[in-house]
Amino acid sequence: MTEDALATTLDRIxxxxxxxxxxxxxxxxxxxxxxxxSRDREFALVxxxxxxxxxxxxxxxxxxxxSFDLDARTVTLDAPHDADAPAAAAFDxxxxxxxxxxxxxxGEFLGxxxxxIGERTGGxxxxxxxxxxxxxxxxxLREVASWFDGVGVDSMRRRLRANVExxxxxxxxxxxxxxxxxxxxxxxxxxxxxxxxNPCQRCVVPSRNPDTGTELDGFRTRFIERREETMPDWSGGxxxxxxxxxxxNTVVPEGSVGGSLRVGDDVRTLGTEAE
Numbered sequence: 001m002t003e004d005a006l007a008t009t010l011d012r013i014x015x016x017x018x019x020x021x022x023x024x025x026x027x028x029x030x031x032x033x034x035x036x037x038s039r040d041r042e043f044a045l046v047x048x049x050x051x052x053x054x055x056x057x058x059x060x061x062x063x064x065x066x067s068f069d070l071d072a073r074t075v076t077l078d079a080p081h082d083a084d085a086p087a088a089a090a091f092d093x094x095x096x097x098x099x100x101x102x103x104x105x106x107g108e109f110l111g112x113x114x115x116x117i118g119e120r121t122g123g124x125x126x127x128x129x130x131x132x133x134x135x136x137x138x139x140x141l142r143e144v145a146s147w148f149d150g151v152g153v154d155s156m157r158r159r160l161r162a163n164v165e166x167x168x169x170x171x172x173x174x175x176x177x178x179x180x181x182x183x184x185x186x187x188x189x190x191x192x193x194x195x196x197x198n199p200c201q202r203c204v205v206p207s208r209n210p211d212t213g214t215e216l217d218g219f220r221t222r223f224i225e226r227r228e229e230t231m232p233d234w235s236g237g238x239x240x241x242x243x244x245x246x247x248x249n250t251v252v253p254e255g256s257v258g259g260s261l262r263v264g265d266d267v268r269t270l271g272t273e274a275e
Contacts, residue, residue, distance in 0.1 A: 006176045010189055010265040011138055012165035015040040017093070018075065018102075018116070019124045020054035021066035023161065028262040031192060034122015035131035035252040037163055037261070039070060043093070043118040045106055052124075053106070053114050055205040055213075060110055062213035077105050081212055085109050130197050132250030133163035133261070135174045143171035144246065147226045148216060158210040162247050164189075166267060175199065175235040177248045179272045184251070186273060190265030192256040197275065199245035206246075220244060 014023040019041040030038040045053040067076045079085030091098040103116040125131045145156040177196025185196040207219035227243040
């Protein structure tokens with residue numbers, strides 16, 4: 001791998017303030033203690049057993065629309081596809097009473113009690129070991145969207161829920177951040193560095209309409225077939241124990257915590273090293 005094997009820029013940064021709900025695009029994001037992006041998955045919804053209320057476990061959560069104002073620290077919840085849903089309402093994320101009301105609103109919609117938690121340093125990432133921002137490329141979104149009738153690029157973006165989107169038009173450009181088992185890829189993004197480690201194993205969420213939760217029949221089978229057919233010669237390897245993997249999980253080195261990623265940053269791979 002050469003230093004400029006990737007040679008692209010950072011095109012989009014998206015954080016998901018409440019795990020499982022909608023994301024919001026930002027121009028820049030700090031690399032927070034714990035390895036994720038500041039304000040990403042800062043809060044999470046859990047049921048009475050302490051299990052996440054997320055797309056893996058609760059199809060109806062897709063039907064909840066969340067609009068965030070990060071400066072005002074507010075969220076507006078709505079369920080526009082359900083006539084019997086609670087009325088749209090705005091809440092203050094920093095107000096303990098409002099946080100309880102967020103849980104009540106979601107619980108009323110789902111029909112069971114939920115809590116909103118938000119006390120853990122580093123938030124509630126999907127991968128608790130590889131906690132850095134997840135990475136995909138625009139070329140990948142276009143390619144994978146083309147595999148499914150009626151699915152556009154933005155729909156695929158919302159289905160995959162990546163934090164960082166590279167400007168590269170090359171399908172699967174993010175796979176250049178994946179090395180063999182026992183190794184990781186050092187990548188510079190602006191003034192910060194990340195380690196690319198693992199291609200993300202996908203769950204049921206990408207198969208679902210992000211607004212309604214309706215599942216595409218045969219999504220997994222079609223995805224695997226096309227992923228295998230379109231895998232670049234320079235991709236694959238022993239990190240891909242199966243083809244239902246897309247997007248890259250990263251780790252933030254300690255020296256980059258407190259640094260920032262910014263839209264427009266140059267992105268360059270710097271080679272591999274032992275994990």
